[in-house]
Each structure stands twice: as C-alpha cells, then as structure tokens.
Amino acid sequence: MAVAPAEWSDRSKELSALLARSGLGDRQAFAALYERTSAHLFAVVLRINKDRAQAEDVLQEVYVNVWRAAQSFDAAQSQPLTWLTSVARNRAIDSLRRKQTEPQTQPAPFNDDEDKDVYDDVADDAPTPLEMLSRASDARALAQCMEALSAPQRQSVALAFYDGLSHAEVADQMRQPLGTVKSWVRRALLSLKACLDNAVLRDGRARGA
Amino acid sequence: MDYSRPELADRLGAEYVAGTLRGPARRRFESLLPGHPALRGAVQRWQDRLMPLTVTLAPVTPPARVWRRIEARLGLRPAEAPSQAWWARLAFWRVLSGIATAATLALAFIVASPPPAQAPIVVVLSAAAPADQPNAVTPASFVASISADGRAMVTRPLLPVSVQADRSLELWALPPSGAPRSLGVISASGSTVVRRGQVLQGTSALAVTLEPPGGSPSGAPTGPVLYVGKLSS
Numbered sequence: 001m002a003v004a005p006a007e008w009s010d011r012s013k014e015l016s017a018l019l020a021r022s023g024l025g026d027r028q029a030f031a032a033l034y035e036r037t038s039a040h041l042f043a044v045v046l047r048i049n050k051d052r053a054q055a056e057d058v059l060q061e062v063y064v065n066v067w068r069a070a071q072s073f074d075a076a077q078s079q080p081l082t083w084l085t086s087v088a089r090n091r092a093i094d095s096l097r098r099k100q101t102e103p104q105t106q107p108a109p110f111n112d113d114e115d116k117d118v119y120d121d122v123a124d125d126a127p128t129p130l131e132m133l134s135r136a137s138d139a140r141a142l143a144q145c146m147e148a149l150s151a152p153q154r155q156s157v158a159l160a161f162y163d164g165l166s167h168a169e170v171a172d173q174m175r176q177p178l179g180t181v182k183s184w185v186r187r188a189l190l191s192l193k194a195c196l197d198n199a200v201l202r203d204g205r206a207r208g209a
Numbered sequence: 210m211d212y213s214r215p216e217l218a219d220r221l222g223a224e225y226v227a228g229t230l231r232g233p234a235r236r237r238f239e240s241l242l243p244g245h246p247a248l249r250g251a252v253q254r255w256q257d258r259l260m261p262l263t264v265t266l267a268p269v270t271p272p273a274r275v276w277r278r279i280e281a282r283l284g285l286r287p288a289e290a291p292s293q294a295w296w297a298r299l300a301f302w303r304v305l306s307g308i309a310t311a312a313t314l315a316l317a318f319i320v321a322s323p324p325p326a327q328a329p330i331v332v333v334l335s336a337a338a339p340a341d342q343p344n345a346v347t348p349a350s351f352v353a354s355i356s357a358d359g360r361a362m363v364t365r366p367l368l369p370v371s372v373q374a375d376r377s378l379e380l381w382a383l384p385p386s387g388a389p390r391s392l393g394v395i396s397a398s399g400s401t402v403v404r405r406g407q408v409l410q411g412t413s414a415l416a417v418t419l420e421p422p423g424g425s426p427s428g429a430p431t432g433p434v435l436y437v438g439k440l441s442s
Contacts, residue, residue: 021386
C-alpha cells in the first residue's frame with residue numbers, strides 16, 4: 001500500500017522533510033519533529049505500558065532511536081507517521097517483557113471508542129495524527145473494516161493491538177479459552193487484510209487507475 | 210522453515226505487527242528480519258494496514274523532562290545542571306579536569322612543536338538513494354577537500370559519474386538548520402575548484418543534487434539529492 005509521494009498530504013510531506021533533515025543532523029528539524037509527533041507516540045506507548053515513568057523512558061528511547069535511524073528512513077517505502085508509530089509500538093512491547101509484574105489491564109476499551117467518529121475534525125490547529133497520515137482514506141477504510149468484524153474478533157484484536165496484550169492475556173481478559181482467542185485474532189487479521197485489499201481495489205477503480 | 214513462503218511470511222508479519230508474537234519468538238523474528246526481504250515486506254504491508262488504527266487514540270503530551278533527557282542523551286544540548294551544590298556536581302570536576310588537561314596539552318604543544326602546517330579538511334560524499342530517478346546516475350562517491358582557511362574547495366568524483374547531457378550537478382552547503390546555500394555547479398568527470406568566501410562557516414554537511422543545466426534556477430535545490438557528506442566537527 002505504499003503511496004506515491006505526489007499523493008501525500010502536506011502534513012506527511014512535512015514530517016518526511018523533518019525526518020530527512022534530522023538524518024542530516026539538523027537539530028531544529030528534530031525538535032520540530034518531536035513537537036509534532038510526541039503526543040501521538042506517547043499516547044501509543046502509554047496505552048501499551050501503563051506505567052507512566054516507564055512510558056516516558058520508552059518515549060525517550062524511541063526518539064533517541066529515531067535520531068540515529070533517521071538517515072535510513074526511506075520515504076519511498078513507508079509513510080513517516082507509520083514508521084514512527086511502528087518504532088514506538090515495538091519499543092513499548094519490548095518494555096513489557098522486561099517488566100516483572102503482570103501488566104495491569106483495563107476493561108475492554110474498544111467499545112468506548114466505538115461511538116467516536118474517527119474523522120471528526122479537531123478544532124485547534126495542532127495537526128491530528130489523521131492529518132499526518134498520508135491518506136485519511138486509509139484510516140477510514142480500516143475503521144470500516146473493523147466494523148465488519150464480529151464483536152469478539154474486534155475486541156480481541158483491539159486488546160492485542162492497542163493494549164499490547166499477548167494471546168494469553170487477551171484470553172484472561174475476555175474469560176475465554178486460549179485456543180478460541182488465538183483463532184479470533186487470526187481470523188480478524190485475515191478478514192481485515194481481505195477487506196482492506198478490497199478497499200484499495202475499489203479506491204483504485206474510483207480514481208480510474 | 211522457509212521464510213520466503215508467502216503465507217508463512219504473512220502470518221508471522223501479521224502477528225508481529227499486531228503485537229501477539231511475543232517473548233523469544235518475537236526476538237527470533239526480529240533477528241530474522243535483516244536477512245529476509247519477504248519477512249520485511251510482510252511487516253511493511255501489515256504496518257501500513259494496521260498503524261492507522263492508532264489515529265483514534267487521544268494525544269497525550271509528554272512532560273517537558275522527556276525532551277530534555279533526549280537532548281542530553283544525544284548531546285544536542287549540555288545536560289541540565291542538577292540541583293546540587295557546585296562542588297558536588299560531576300560536570301564541574303569534568304570541566305575542571307578538561308581545562309587542566311587542555312592547558313597541559315597546549316603547553317606541551319607550544320613547548321615541543323614548531324607551528325604545524327594546517328591540514329585540509331576532507332569530506333566524503335556518499336551516494337544517497339535517489340528515490341525518483343534510480344537510473345539517472347551510477348552510484349559513486351565524491352570527495353571534497355577544503356583548504357584549512359576554508360576559502361577554497363576542490364571536488365572530485367571517486368568513480369566516473371554519468372549524468373544526462375541536459376542535467377548539471379550542483380553542490381550545496383547545508384547549515385545545521387535553514388536553507389541550503391549553493392556552492393555552484395560541479396563537474397561530474399573531473400575536479401572543480403570552488404571559491405566561495407567561507408565555505409565552511411555555518412555548514413554542517415555538503416550535498417550534491419541533480420539540477421537543470423547551469424544549476425537550479427531558483428537558488429534552492431530542486432532535484433533529488435545524489436550525494437551527502439557530513440562535516441565532522
């Protein structure tokens with residue numbers, strides 16, 4: 001689903017330029033990149049590792065990593081926000097395995113979010129993560145494909161993805177056998193893939209591609 | 210296991226990106242990534258698919274100390290002075306010992322050596338991946354030698370560089386922040402002498418871009434960056 005740079009949103013182009021300049025050692029660009037993206041990445045990390053002090057450490061590691069790896073960011077291959085979010089998620093998940101205590105889980109969070117409209121415009125001028133994504137239609141298609149899942153499938157995938165829970169932890173949380181949960185997650189991911197691939201095809205046809 | 214099998218790569222990539230691949234399996238998978246393009250491709254595609262899920266999370270502004278720690282870790286700004294008495298601070302003793310060492314070295318230098326000849330500064334420019342025009346120029350590197358007084362520079366390709374007849378190579382001085390400064394068009398086949406006042410002043414890197422003949426008409430780079438080299442300070 002790589003998107004040609006010509007189709008990128010201005011926000012996404014801006015992030016790409018900031019990343020490229022950070023790769024050349026530009027401190028001001030790196031500071032601007034942090035300013036634009038840290039609140040989103042902190043939200044991602046904090047949802048997975050709920051210990052605030054640890055989440056701050058993780059965020060610090062993420063940006064230290066980004067500064068060092070900025071030169072290897074390939075705008076032709078990935079979107080800047082996707083790349084940054086992946087780095088943050090991987091670090092956050094890694095921080096869980098070092099934790100001695102059981103992760104504290106909160107009751108099924110996805111249902112709370114269901115009423116929110118993903119594409120609502122936000123009043124203030126700060127770029128929303130949606131605006132920073134190269135194509136808002138990606139998020140829209142994904143939200144629609146999530147809707148199409150069965151409720152337990154959707155909940156199991158949300159607990160795994162948003163909260164960083166393992167299969168066993170999702171099973172605990174949903175009070176279901178491990179095997180059942182594993183198959184929910186797997187089927188949910190396969191359905192999402194098929195649904196998104198269809199959406200891309202429809203999108204392509206709509207543009208006359 | 211044959212990791213180039215599409216179904217296997219896809220399943221592992223999905224579990225890795227969704228976060229359900231955990232523990233030793235996750236570490237093993239990460240160690241396989243560099244050597245397996247099929248796995249990297251699957252991960253890339255699943256990241257593109259699933260990362261948009263995170264846009265629904267309400268942003269949480271991290272406390273200011275996180276940025277200060279990042280700056281300190283990367284040496285972007287000197288570490289913040291802790292609230293301790295000055296004599297208890299490590300930094301104070303480090304600086305003091307640094308000054309003492311420098312003074313000793315300076316003295317030894319003055320006593321022991323005649324004024325040294327100033328050596329030129331050499332910057333190696335390596336190929337930057339040209340995303341748009343992979344075939345325009347063969348991958349090669351430039352070397353730029355700058356006279357010690359910073360007033361003149363000689364650029365030379367290390368390998369033959371082929372540039373389309375209707376294109377020029379233009380050299381830029383990149384400041385730590387702000388707009389690049391043109392240092393003029395350089396030759397793809399031989400040495401070019403660049404004389405531009407203080408070449409190095411406020412410059413943190415050099416870059417070569419592909420431009421229309423005679424160089425960028427606007428004074429700002431328009432073409433892809435072909436070569437980049439940092440000045441080590």
